[in-house]
Every structure is written in structure tokens, then in C-alpha cells.
Amino acid sequence: MTAHTPAPRTRLTPEQRREQLLGLGVELFSSGSIEEISIDRLAEVAGVSRGLLYHYFGSKQGFYEAVVQRAADDLVVQTAPIDDPDPLARLQRSMTAYVDYVVANEQGYRSLVRAAAGGNEALRRIYDDARLALTDRIFRDDTAGDLIPDTPATRLVVRAWSAYAEEAVLDWCADPRGIDRAGIVRLVTDALPALVAVAG
Structure with missing residues (x-):
């Protein structure tokens, strides 16, 4: 059906x-x-x-x-990293799943981002909770915990990077000319360790 x-x-x-x-x-x-x-x-x-x-x-x-909460829960589950000893491989797998999720649910995802930015408190809370779940697991062993130390500076960097990754993927969905799926995954994945390195 x-x-x-x-x-x-x-x-x-x-x-x-x-x-x-x-x-x-x-x-x-x-x-x-x-x-x-x-x-x-x-x-x-x-x-x-x-x-x-x-x-x-x-x-x-x-x-x-309830629908938005279910969609946000699906995003967190679907982007769970694979079991791999290489933290960069875990991060890349998670970002690949994120790109795939946004592509498959582009209009709804854009709607959530707009609603969260537009002052709908309930949707903002759902959006913030989902983003927090995605960024917090960066510091646990299941995503990139071996790659990124947990410090106030790196937490700031990861929060900023998550906003960058979201904007980059949504812009790419709107106009993918000149970069393929592997390219956008690489772009957002490689940016994180580079930014962390700058933060020292």
C-alpha cells in the first residue's frame, strides 16, 4: 500500500x-x-x-x-556507524548514511530545518535533540572517539561542523553539479579532522 x-x-x-x-x-x-x-x-x-x-x-x-520525532529517531538509527577499528572509516560510514538519509527525505528534512529555525519550539526541541545525539556520539568509541579528543574546544568545533555538514549536503542536494555522492561524503567527512587539527 x-x-x-x-x-x-x-x-x-x-x-x-x-x-x-x-x-x-x-x-x-x-x-x-x-x-x-x-x-x-x-x-x-x-x-x-x-x-x-x-x-x-x-x-x-x-x-x-510525533511524525517529526519518528523521522528524527530514524535519522539517528540509520546513521549509526559500523563496527570498524578505524575511527575515520566509522565517521565516513556515518556520513554516507547521513547523505543517503537527506537525499531520500530531502523535502521533509528541509521542512524540519526551516521549522526549527522558524520558532516552532516543539520541532526545535526535536531537531536539537537529534543533532545532539549525532554530535555527542562523535566523542564515543562508536563513531570517532579515537580520532577526536573530548575537550571544550573540540565540542565547539563539532557543533559548528555539524551545521556546516547539514548546509553543505542540503546545498548539494539542490545543485549536485560537479560533485558526486562520494565527493560530498568525502567533503564533509574530511572537514572534521581538519577542523579539529586547527583547534589543536
Whole structure:
């Protein structure tokens, strides 16, 4: 079933129904802004009433926040580094997965970045929590802990680098001419140890 094909009405447990609605919401979010998700259309596709959707999420805003939270959780999970003794290889794998995630969910990701910058406090919190999860694991052994010492200076550098990586990948998605996927991954990956070296 796609997000455009109404589902036959079926009995699901409350948890299954909630997961179904979240899945459909994330699917729609990946290709458009959160505000473009039509609650009426979503209810029709899921084969449920609009009232039932509100029963699970409280309000349209509650549903939007749950969808964005699920998308952010997916980003953190999908960019988890591989088990490799080389910290640079772990970082590169994580950044490759990040680029792939942004490419696959470009419009929704842009929507989240805009909403977080635009003053929506709930979405800002979700965005900040996801970014913190991504940057904090740089200092643990699972990403690049052997490569980057944990100091106040390097934490500042990593926070700035994460903003650079996000902007670079989004700009590349908008205009990829002259650089391929491997090139953008290399560009954002190699920048981090270089910046850390400058910070001493």
C-alpha cells in the first residue's frame, strides 16, 4: 500500500494502528513539508476516521510532532556507524548514511530545518535533540572517539561542523553539479579532522 491508495478497513490493535499512522505520516513527510500532510487524506488512506487519528495523537499538532520525532529517531538509527577499528572509516560510514538519509527525505528534512529555525519550539526541541545525539556520539568509541579528543574546544568545533555538514549536503542536494555522492561524503567527512587539527 502507498500513501496514495486508501487501505481497506481492517482491525488493528491500538499500537498497530498508531504505528500505521506514524508510518504513513513519515512517508508523506519525506516528500513534502510537515504542514502539507493532510489529516483528512491520511485518515482516508489509513482507512480510519479523522477522530480516531486525534484519539491517538491528541491534535493535528500532536500528530505532526510525533511524525517529526519518528523521522528524527530514524535519522539517528540509520546513521549509526559500523563496527570498524578505524575511527575515520566509522565517521565516513556515518556520513554516507547521513547523505543517503537527506537525499531520500530531502523535502521533509528541509521542512524540519526551516521549522526549527522558524520558532516552532516543539520541532526545535526535536531537531536539537537529534543533532545532539549525532554530535555527542562523535566523542564515543562508536563513531570517532579515537580520532577526536573530548575537550571544550573540540565540542565547539563539532557543533559548528555539524551545521556546516547539514548546509553543505542540503546545498548539494539542490545543485549536485560537479560533485558526486562520494565527493560530498568525502567533503564533509574530511572537514572534521581538519577542523579539529586547527583547534589543536
